[in-house]
Amino acid sequence: MEIIKIGMADLGVAHSPDRLRTTGLGSCVGVVLYDQVKRIAGMAHVMLPESSLGKGNETNIGKYADTAIPQLIKEMVAVGASAYNLTAKLAGGAQMFSFLGGNDTMRIGPRNVDACKAILEQNHIKIVAEDTGGNCGRTIEMDAETGILQIRTVNQGVKEV
Template sequence: MEIIRIGMADLGVAKSPDRLRTTGLGSCVGVVLYDVVHKVGGMAHVMLPESSLGKGGQITVGKYADTAIPRLIQEMERAGASVRHMVAKMAGGAQMFAALGNCDTMRIGPRNVEACKKALQSAQIRIVAEDTGGNCGRTIEFDTSTGILQIRTVNQGVKEV
């Protein structure tokens, strides 16, 4: 078994029995897709809701919900997954800057969650588990052999979904 680390603004795919892990989910959202039949998993560490927020012509695909999720689906299909067997799990999207006010630009976490849900809905992928919001950071690890997403939340312990 290998643990594949997914960095910020990154995405990756693994097959059973390997695992996917990302750390530092504050306002970022960890999106996990899983083909339950072929036991292929994918994870994206989404930092921002829309690629239109990017500066210049070159964008990092894994950074934005509207580009990361479609690319993750493509990568998983290349690894033998089928979108019709995929389900999604999400964690993160915390409101890390609540003390700075409630203006829309400071609502990065909630906006990331909304954008990820929109992209998943467009792909017709059902969300089966979610641990989003709040104001604490998270680390997630996904086990492709069981389909279990382990979520470690600062000061709140570990849970599995």
């Protein structure tokens, strides 16, 4: 069994019995897709809601919800997953800092969650579990064998979904 580390603004795929892990999910969202039949898992560490927020011509596909999730689906299908069997789990999207006023641009965590949900809905992927929001960071680990997502938070311990 290998643990494949997914960095910030990165994505990756694992077959059973391997696992995927990402750390440092504050306002970022960990999107995990799973094909239970083929036991193939995919994970993206999404930093921002949409690629139009990028500067310059080069786009890091893993950084944005609107590019990372479609790319993750494509990579999973390329290694044998069925797009029709995919389900999703989300973690992260915290509001790490409190701001005075109602400036929506500072609500990156909630905006990331909303964007991920919208892209999943567009791709007809059902969200089967979610641990989003709040104000604490998370580390997540997905087991491609069982489909269990383990979520660790500093002040809440470990939970499995």
